Amino acid sequence: MSRRQIILVAALVLAAGAIPFLVSDYRTFQFTLTLVYAIALLGLNLLTGYNGQISLGHGAFYAIGAYTAAILMDQYGMPYWATLPFAALVCLVAGFLFGLPALRLEGLYLALATFALGVSLPALLKYHHLEKWTGGVQGIVINKPDPPFGLPINPDQWLYLFTLAVAVLMFVLAWNLLRGRIGRAMIAIRDQHIAAEAMGINTAMVKSLAFGVSAMYTGVAGALGAIAIQYVAPDSFNIFVSIVFLVGIVIGGLASISGAIYGALFIQFVPNIADEISRAAPWAIFGVFLLVFVYLMPMGVAGAVRMALARLARKAQNRSQST
Amino acid sequence: MIDPIAAGALLRVEGVGVRFGGIVALDGVSFDVEAGRIVGLIGPNGAGKTTLFNCLSRLYECGSGDILFNGVSLLQVPKHGIAALGIGRTFQNLALFRTMTVLDNIMVGHHCRTHSGFFVNSLRLPAVTHEERATLEKAKSLVRFLGLEAVAGARVADLPFGTQKRVELARALAAEPKLLLLDEPASGLNHEEVGDLGTLIKEIRDRFGLTVLLVEHHMSLVMSISDRVVALNFGRKIAEGTPAEVQAHPEVIQAYLGGAH
Numbered sequence: 001m002s003r004r005q006i007i008l009v010a011a012l013v014l015a016a017g018a019i020p021f022l023v024s025d026y027r028t029f030q031f032t033l034t035l036v037y038a039i040a041l042l043g044l045n046l047l048t049g050y051n052g053q054i055s056l057g058h059g060a061f062y063a064i065g066a067y068t069a070a071i072l073m074d075q076y077g078m079p080y081w082a083t084l085p086f087a088a089l090v091c092l093v094a095g096f097l098f099g100l101p102a103l104r105l106e107g108l109y110l111a112l113a114t115f116a117l118g119v120s121l122p123a124l125l126k127y128h129h130l131e132k133w134t135g136g137v138q139g140i141v142i143n144k145p146d147p148p149f150g151l152p153i154n155p156d157q158w159l160y161l162f163t164l165a166v167a168v169l170m171f172v173l174a175w176n177l178l179r180g181r182i183g184r185a186m187i188a189i190r191d192q193h194i195a196a197e198a199m200g201i202n203t204a205m206v207k208s209l210a211f212g213v214s215a216m217y218t219g220v221a222g223a224l225g226a227i228a229i230q231y232v233a234p235d236s237f238n239i240f241v242s243i244v245f246l247v248g249i250v251i252g253g254l255a256s257i258s259g260a261i262y263g264a265l266f267i268q269f270v271p272n273i274a275d276e277i278s279r280a281a282p283w284a285i286f287g288v289f290l291l292v293f294v295y296l297m298p299m300g301v302a303g304a305v306r307m308a309l310a311r312l313a314r315k316a317q318n319r320s321q322s323t
Numbered sequence: 324m325i326d327p328i329a330a331g332a333l334l335r336v337e338g339v340g341v342r343f344g345g346i347v348a349l350d351g352v353s354f355d356v357e358a359g360r361i362v363g364l365i366g367p368n369g370a371g372k373t374t375l376f377n378c379l380s381r382l383y384e385c386g387s388g389d390i391l392f393n394g395v396s397l398l399q400v401p402k403h404g405i406a407a408l409g410i411g412r413t414f415q416n417l418a419l420f421r422t423m424t425v426l427d428n429i430m431v432g433h434h435c436r437t438h439s440g441f442f443v444n445s446l447r448l449p450a451v452t453h454e455e456r457a458t459l460e461k462a463k464s465l466v467r468f469l470g471l472e473a474v475a476g477a478r479v480a481d482l483p484f485g486t487q488k489r490v491e492l493a494r495a496l497a498a499e500p501k502l503l504l505l506d507e508p509a510s511g512l513n514h515e516e517v518g519d520l521g522t523l524i525k526e527i528r529d530r531f532g533l534t535v536l537l538v539e540h541h542m543s544l545v546m547s548i549s550d551r552v553v554a555l556n557f558g559r560k561i562a563e564g565t566p567a568e569v570q571a572h573p574e575v576i577q578a579y580l581g582g583a584h
């Protein structure tokens with residue numbers, strides 16, 4: 001990143017930090033969820049966009065992260081912030097372990113295997129032998145965290161800022177990972193796995209670790225989402241969550257870090273807009289939005305932004321040459 | 324200069340056999356490659372040349388025989404361990420990372436000479452920065468050596484075939500191999516470019532002190548730069564010797580005439 005880009009990103013983060021002081025508490029809550037989804041989508045994009053492993057079941061890791069946080073707070077009285085590393089670790093291990101057998105699967109078969117994971121998890125969460133922890137169909141209610149150090153802000157504002165801080169950290173870590181040796185290896189495997197292996201990349205190891213890291217991101221998002229919504233229940237983690245995540249990374253832009261943010265804005269706000277346009281058939285409106293986006297921006301929003309910026313730069317160059 | 328006798332064979336192929344169902348792709352092929360040499364591997368289409376390369380890269384399992392590199396059997400080495408041992412290659416039908424830039428492709432070539440993992444990379448610790456700088460330097464020097472400066476930032480998929488072949492060569496060299504396997508590097512090149520390629524291969528051998536095993540259909544190229552030539556037909560070795568000896572070998576002449584019918 002150039003100096004200018006760093007300044008731009010810093011300005012954007014500052015602007016994002018101002019949001020809760022400019023909009024209503026309800027909107028603030030919506031933006032908190034947007035950040036949560038951005039982290040989840042970044043995780044899925046690491047796996048599917050960068051490493052070429054398709055997942056139709058990331059909602060499962062989102063759920064595992066959410067339940068890890070909820071159970072630790074509910075059963076063990078752990079403070080909300082302390083649950084994040086645990087959610088991260090549990091999902092890292094779960095993702096890695098799932099990624100190992102998934103090594104044998106490619107393309108649509110991997111899609112099916114991950115779909116199986118996503119579709120079966122809600123049932124597991126309802127399983128009566130686990131009810132003691134999971135609360136069964138009832139789920140778990142958790143308390144909204146108060147702002148620390150007597151800060152003069154309300155809990156919604158605090159939760160937004162806390163989530164923003166975690167999101168910034170997660171994005172920086174992902175950016176670091178992707179811009180170096182491991183990021184190149186992940187993309188190389190996606191582009192040409194035979195050549196990648198011949199270049200000395202341990203593709204099995206990189207792919208399963210990518211699965212783990214991806215699940216870790218989505219799990220942290222799940223934990224933050226549970227804290228924000230103050231409630232977890234099996235049916236809020238149905239297969240639709242996984243599908244919506246996949247929609248988010250494609251609309252936002254595959255293999256793009258900023259795409260995770262665009263995708264999160266889409267999956268958070270477009271259903272609301274659709275609902276306002278037509279109460280009778282919101283999903284039809286959502287479908288129309290989806291088609292329009294896919295048609296107008298075949299490389300996702302991030303791809304469209306990239307092309308628009310490139311065109312602007314070219315124009316500026318032409319102008320400076322002609323004068 | 325490396326003394327070939329004192330150095331011994333860098334590569335020893337011992338009775339390697341490979342079958343695909345009913346097809347015998349390689350049938351007890353044996354030969355040695357001495358360090359510092361350019362060895363040509365010829366034979367009509369389907370003779371088993373690429374299959375042999377794929378055994379050397381461990382992409383295919385040998386059904387029988389053994390392959391020794393520096394005296395160590397390759398059959399115990401995992402696929403991703405071959406590059407680090409010092410065997411680099413290019414592919415007959417390009418196998419580049421198509422969405423990546425030329426520079427990034429070459430940097431991936433250096434993967435086997437670097438070690439940082441997921442954790443230190445995500446923290447971008449100083450060791451990572453250091454390693455990245457070295458990798459970038461390496462890649463840039465190869466970009467200069469192969470005259471790829473003008474396209475270094477371009478996506479590989481957008482480049483002409485001949486340029487992509489150069490990128491593959493650069494990527495292979497970035498792994499700092501001792502043995503370089505080139506699978507039909509001249510295919511798709513015009514007459515003049517083939518001549519330049521011959522000069523380039525020799526220059527690479529001398530400059531990087533490596534050994535080359537060259538699969539090629541352009542006989543003029545193989546015969547002019549190879550120290551030795553091995554000829555295959557239907558998976559069997561039919562001749563081995565100096566370029567002149569192999570060219571004059573009746574079975575080789577027969578194989579090529581037969582292939583033309």
Ligand SMILES: Nc1ncnc2c1ncn2[C@@H]1O[C@H](COP(=O)(O)OP(=O)(O)O)[C@@H](O)[C@H]1O
Nearest residue numbers: 343346348366367368369370371372373374375
């Ligand atoms: N993966 C494979 N599966 C089945 N048959 C193969 C495979 N690879 C090579 N062969 C067969 O092995 C024989 C040798 O092929 P190859 O090594 O590509 O020849 P060459 O490179 O000398 O033209 C051919 O008959 C080819 O069809």
Ligand SMILES: [Mg+2]
Nearest residue numbers: 372373374415
């Ligand atoms: Mg071949």
